[in-house]
Amino acid sequence: MNDINYKKIVKKYAPKEKKLKHAISAFLVGGALGLFSNIITTFLNKMGMSIKDATVVVLILYIFLATLFTSLGFFDDLVSKCFCGLIIPITGFAHSICSSILDYKKDGLVTGIGSNAFKLAGSVILYGVVAAFILCLIKVILYG
Amino acid sequence: MTYIYSFLFVGLVCLIAQLLFDNLNLTNGHITSIFVILGALLGFFGLYDKISYYVGSGASVPIMSFGNLLYKAAYYGYKSEGIIGIFSNMLQTTSAGITAAIIFSFICAIFSKPKN
Numbered sequence: 001m002n003d004i005n006y007k008k009i010v011k012k013y014a015p016k017e018k019k020l021k022h023a024i025s026a027f028l029v030g031g032a033l034g035l036f037s038n039i040i041t042t043f044l045n046k047m048g049m050s051i052k053d054a055t056v057v058v059l060i061l062y063i064f065l066a067t068l069f070t071s072l073g074f075f076d077d078l079v080s081k082c083f084c085g086l087i088i089p090i091t092g093f094a095h096s097i098c099s100s101i102l103d104y105k106k107d108g109l110v111t112g113i114g115s116n117a118f119k120l121a122g123s124v125i126l127y128g129v130v131a132a133f134i135l136c137l138i139k140v141i142l143y144g
Numbered sequence: 145m146t147y148i149y150s151f152l153f154v155g156l157v158c159l160i161a162q163l164l165f166d167n168l169n170l171t172n173g174h175i176t177s178i179f180v181i182l183g184a185l186l187g188f189f190g191l192y193d194k195i196s197y198y199v200g201s202g203a204s205v206p207i208m209s210f211g212n213l214l215y216k217a218a219y220y221g222y223k224s225e226g227i228i229g230i231f232s233n234m235l236q237t238t239s240a241g242i243t244a245a246i247i248f249s250f251i252c253a254i255f256s257k258p259k260n
Contacts, residue, residue, distance in 0.1 A: 014205035016200035017167045019163075019167075022166060022243075022245075023159055023160055023162050023163060023166075026158040026159055027155040027156070027159070027162075027256055028155065029157045029158065030154045030157065030159070031150075031151040031152065031155030031158070031159025032151070032201070033154060033205055034150040034151055034153060034154030034155065034202035034206075035147055035150055035151045035154075035188050035202065037150070037201050037202050037204070037205050038147050038150045038200050038201055039147070041200065041201040042181035042221075046213075047194050050223040051162065051201065053202050054200040054201065057254050058200075058201060058204075058205075059204060059205075059240065059241055059244070060240065060241075060244045062205070063241065063244045063245050063248060064244070064248050066250045067245070067248040067249045067254060068248075070249075070252070070256075071249075071256040071257070072147060076239050083162060083165065083172075084158045084159075084161040084165055084175065085162070085176065087161070087172050087176065088157055088158050088161045088175070088176070088179060088206050088207055088208055089154065089158070089205045089207070090204075090205060090207065090210075091204075092172070092176060092207065092212060093176070093207060093210075093245055094244075094248065094249060095247040096172075096176075097245050097246065097249045098245075098249035098253060099197035101249055101250065101253040102253050102256070105253060109203060113250075113253065115190055117246070117250075120172070121245070123177045123203060124176050124177060124207065125242070126182050127177045127180055127195065128180040128181075128183075128184065128210055128211045128214045128238075129214060129234060130182050130232065131180065131181045131183045131184040131185075132212075132215040132217075132218050132234065133212065133213060133218065133230065133234070135151045135184055135185070135187075135188040135215055136215060136218040136222060136230055138188075138206055139188065139219060140219075140222055141209075144184075144189045
């Protein structure tokens with residue numbers, strides 16, 4: 001078999017990347033999460049809760065649902081279907097903590113769960129704190 | 145109207161993240177770190193407050209609001225307590241998200257068995 005034929009065959013059987021489909025589903029799922037947070041906040045605000053408290057309640061609700069679905073086992077299927085629509089909202093943060101706890105649960109309470117819980121979420125906290133600290137210092141030096 | 149704006153804003157953020165993920169071959173750790181730093185930068189330039197004025201509570205859903213809240217809490221701490229305030233106030237407003245994630249995932253992980 002010559003070289004050109006081989007490349008053609010590889011191209012034929014390589015998995016096609018569905019970039020457009022992924023982008024559309026990420027847009028729709030992320031948008032739906034934003035929309036529902038606004039609807040729930042408005043509802044709680046009418047019940048007599050302040051907007052600030054209602055926002056925190058919505059975030060806690062999303063985190064609870066993400067951890068529940070992860071531990072029941074079907075959140076990973078949802079993530080593989082609409083990837084960034086669920087990773088970029090706060091559900092991705094909860095999912096990364098919960099899934100790394102589940103993965104290392106067999107190694108015991110301290111060496112498994114304790115030392116591996118922040119394996120993925122640690123990067124979010126570390127770079128968030130470092131960036132906020134540096135930007136805060138810049139703001140203090142420039143504007144006082 | 146805030147409903148439509150929040151749908152469009154969160155959707156667009158997820159769309160940009162998905163395009164970056166597909167075209168640059170990054171892992172999801174890279175993507176979330178980039179967006180947290182981006183959120184802190186938007187907070188630094190004062191843009192995130194303007195966005196959340198139009199978008200409402202939908203602006204707090206993407207991980208970008210994490211960086212924005214960290215920056216705002218640190219600067220507020222500097223204003224009220226000086227340099228020490230940056231260290232003692234940094235995680236104040238984001239603690240709800242971190243605490244809820246730790247508590248719920250610990251409880252769920254204790255009572256469930258991993259699949260596969």
